[in-house]
Amino acid sequence: MTEQTPAMQPDSQRERERRIAYGIGAVKYIFLLALLRLFMTPMSDELMGDELLPMPTWEWSLxxxxxxxxIYLLRRPQDWRQLSNDLTIITWSLRFYLLYGLAFTILQGVWVLWIAVLAGTAGLVGIWRLNRKEFMSAV
Structure with a gap:
């Protein structure tokens, strides 16, 4: 005799939706911090005549x-539908991380940025696969 797991309670579903919203907000906030960190170096050089911070390296990979x-935590169909509203900003952030990491890895030889290249590629492939799976289940 097998036991069946009960369906999610409405309170736990709301709690999950709230955690997903916090996760999406955190990704947006971290992307904003990454952009500020990227433009801080040239801005400090122009304003103060001295570079206070080097260009991002290991923190960009993080x-x-x-x-x-x-993306990989929210691959359930219900979660993916909630994430799909903010998929554009997540895709653009992954592209930006990928391009910056690739450019600085190739041009300046900062090898720790290969992590950013791999993460950007993995995220974009994950989005593509999950969108494709969602489309296939709709057909």
Missing amino acids: FSITPCIL
Whole structure:
């Protein structure tokens, strides 16, 4: 005799939706911090005549991992529908992380940015696959 798991309670469903909203907000906030961090170096050079911070390296790799974590945690169809409203900003952030990481890895030889390249690629592939799976289930 097998036991069946009960369906999610309405309160737990609301709690899950709230956690997803927090995760999406965190990804947006981290993307904003990444952009500020990127433009801080040239801005400090122009305003003060001295570079206070070097160009982003290892922290950029950490920034690029956050959307991937969100995508792979929310791959259930119900969660993916909620995430699909904010998919544009997540896709653009992954592209930005990927392009920055690739450019600085190739041009300046900052090898730690390969993590950003891999994370950007994995996130974009994950979005493509999940969108394709959603489309296939609709047909």
